[in-house]
Amino acid sequence: MLRALDVRGPQGSSEGSRQAMGAVAKGDTPRLLCVVCGHWITSAADRIEVAGAHEHTFANPHGFVFRIGCFGAAPGCSAVGVQTAQFSWFAGYAWRAAVCGKCGAHLGWGFAAPDHAFLGLIAGKLVDGPVGARGGKG
Numbered sequence: 001m002l003r004a005l006d007v008r009g010p011q012g013s014s015e016g017s018r019q020a021m022g023a024v025a026k027g028d029t030p031r032l033l034c035v036v037c038g039h040w041i042t043s044a045a046d047r048i049e050v051a052g053a054h055e056h057t058f059a060n061p062h063g064f065v066f067r068i069g070c071f072g073a074a075p076g077c078s079a080v081g082v083q084t085a086q087f088s089w090f091a092g093y094a095w096r097a098a099v100c101g102k103c104g105a106h107l108g109w110g111f112a113a114p115d116h117a118f119l120g121l122i123a124g125k126l127v128d129g130p131v132g133a134r135g136g137k138g
């Protein structure tokens with residue numbers, strides 16, 4: 001007599017992690033942190049689409065290729081340098097460098113048009129942090 005193995009049986013303790021089905025409570029959103037120092041830069045909820053997409057890939061005049069994600073706000077970033085419209089990746093937008101407000105690591109660029117502004121942050125410069133309320137301490 002053979003007994004079928006119950007592959008669905010619980011293995012040890014149950015994990016107890018309940019995943020919200022698509023519904024993220026307002027204010028609870030994964031934080032995105034500076035990869036260098038862990039400073040809270042922005043939140044997943046601040047992702048926006050620009051020119052039809054969140055992610056864009058561009059090359060600068062020196063041939064370096066950057067993959068950036070667009071964010072409507074990044075309170076942890078500081079803008080540095082002089083704003084310029086030269087070589088702008090987004091027509092009509094002037095840009096300047098955006099760095100970590102804590103350690104100064106280059107994270108991307110801020111883009112500004114007369115009626116709109118956003119940040120393009122380099123993929124790989126941000127790491128997922130804990131879920132937390134937006135605008136809280138951090």
Ligand SMILES: [Zn+2]
Pocket residue numbers: 034035036037038039100101102103104105
């Ligand atoms: Zn940093």
